[in-house]
Amino acid sequence: MESVEKVIDERLQGKALVTQSREGNTKKLFIESYGCQMNMNDSEIVASILADQGFNTTQVLEEADLVLVNTCSIREKAETTVRNRLKKYNAVKKINKNMKVGVLGCMAERLKEKFLEEEKIVDLVVGPDAYRDLPNLLEEIEAGRDAVNVILSKDETYGDVSPVRLNSNGVSAFVSITRGCDNMCTFCVVPFTRGRERSRDPQSIIEEIRSMVTNNYKEITLLGQNVDSYLWFGGGLKKDFNKASEMAQATAVDFAQLLDMCATEFPKTRFRFSTSNPQDMSLDVIKVMAKHKNICKYTHLPVQSGSNRMLKAMNRQHTREEYMQLVDNIFKIIPEMALSQDMIVGFCGETEEDHQDTLNLMEYVKYDFGFMFAYSERPGTLAAKKMVDDVPEEVKKRRLEEVIALQQKHALFRTQQHLGKVEEVLIEGVSKKNPNEWKGRNTQNTVIVFPKEHYKLGDFVMVKVEDCTSATLRGTAVGYSDNN
Structure with a gap:
């Protein structure tokens, strides 16, 4: 599992x-x-x-x-x-x-x-x-x-505190671009614990990335509870955007623009981002991803359920149909895109029919990766206050097993698509199972292991994929990529 x-x-x-x-x-x-x-x-x-x-x-x-x-x-x-x-x-x-x-x-x-x-x-x-x-x-x-x-702040984004890099592999690093979340999903406590959404000054983000690139980091993940809703208009809460001056609104920077700025400024650095929210995901972001080779073709697109009834109960601001249309558009623009999901099974009032809707949605998308959980009530959330956690534990367990089994099947289907291809891999560390092998990830975020030979940590290497499991690809390096 x-x-x-x-x-x-x-x-x-x-x-x-x-x-x-x-x-x-x-x-x-x-x-x-x-x-x-x-x-x-x-x-x-x-x-x-x-x-x-x-x-x-x-x-x-x-x-x-x-x-x-x-x-x-x-x-x-x-x-x-x-x-x-x-x-x-x-x-x-x-x-x-x-x-x-x-x-x-x-x-x-x-x-x-x-x-x-x-x-x-x-x-x-x-x-x-x-x-x-x-x-x-x-x-x-x-x-x-x-x-x-524990006072929650309107503007604290820690833009000028340079994080000390801890326990890092020295190759990949995280840069926080937003804090807080405005989406009041009924199962989630984040808006109450991390406060309302605010974004960080793009210049401070670029500066932090520059210092990392100088220190030889090769891959940067832009982080936020919901990166798609990044919006810089001079500071303050996102919900106050419409009160900002015309000038501030006209010169605002959204997530697609920020991503474009980062990828353009640092063409030899790989970029990833997490987490996206379907209701805020703009196709502009996907177009920017398509335009830049150094933005990884992987998006974490949590759906939580395939049932409209459940999505409404969870206060997700999208329907199953809208989500499927978004996925269709993503694959149209970037056919090789990898998608991953978050799924909650056994949410308040979930029926067998709702559960089948989730399995059908998974069949439709065939996610590369998935993070799946049985619902457990979190104190302080709207669901805990207003809804009954009424799906029996054994039913949750069975549904979770079905979702996981289907995800394993799709994950294998997706890794098999890589067989025979030569793909760029960034070496991130030594394989857990074999000290004579490197492990890294391709643009789709799939882990690849291959013999070390003369390659070094942090190298971009072209690897021919020869074998796979549902989670890992295995191959042999055929040379350096032109990104080194």
Whole structure:
């Protein structure tokens, strides 16, 4: 069932981050992240802010002065894991009396009172927009007071805090372009934990990418809860765009323009982006992807369900038919495009017929990859307040198995299309299974492994695809690509 678990293993969950030690820093920071790529990126920002406060990172929990866990509220599993980690930290805290423990991120926002007052398990609670306030909050703790800042900001985008790159392969990096989300999907807690949508100044994005390219990064992923709705008109919340001056509106930069700017400015750098939202996806973005060789032909296009009834209950702003039309148009413009899905089975009130609609939609699209979950109610969401989680667990489990089985079939169908082709691969690291093989990804985001020979990490290599499973291609390098 790897296609389910693959969902957030972009970089390892719960792995202590390590950054370059800074001369003269005497305090030790231990920081772990759970959840989405935004969280991984945020931890890098936090490490950068705290480096200025005298903290170097450590992987040894016992020696830490400050222990932070960056949390996720989206899935129950992540939340349970974080609770268990907090128990572990507190056991260590009994021995190391000076150690302070803090919770960052989405769960902090949701459970602030619980953590600080009821359970007294942490000293510090910091929401996703308050990282810049960390130095003040640390002073509060030093003075023996609890410190909380979960105020959601209208304009915090961390455009000028350069994230320290952590645990990176040195080849691919993430750049955050938007924060927050305006789509009130009933199953999701993000708008409440990360606030309303705001975009980052394109110049600060270009500058951050430039510094990465100078440091030899070869692939940049532009990140946002919903990248398609990126809109820069001088700052502020996206929903206030219509109140902006005519000049500001006329000179605004949308996601297609930003993508075009990035790809044009850095022609030797590969670009990816995540996550897209079907209701905000503009074909202008697809046309920009078609125009530039260095924008990868892969789009994560979460649908959540193939049933109009469920889409309405989830407050998704698109129908099944609109989604299918979008997919048709994408394939018309870029026939080789790879698409991936997020799917929730067993949402409130889902019938067998709704479930069949989902399977039919999957047959129609034949996604390359998928991230599939059985619905679990998240406190604080509209669904938790207004709807009944009425699909029995065993029914959810069976439906999830059917969705996963179909996705595995389609994934194999898609990887088989690559057999016999010669494809450009960026070498990202050593294959997990064989130290004598490199692994990388093609433009469609499919993993390819091949013998190392004389090639190096970060090289763009042309690989002939000779074999495949539903998740991985295997081949032999035939030479360098002209992108090196």
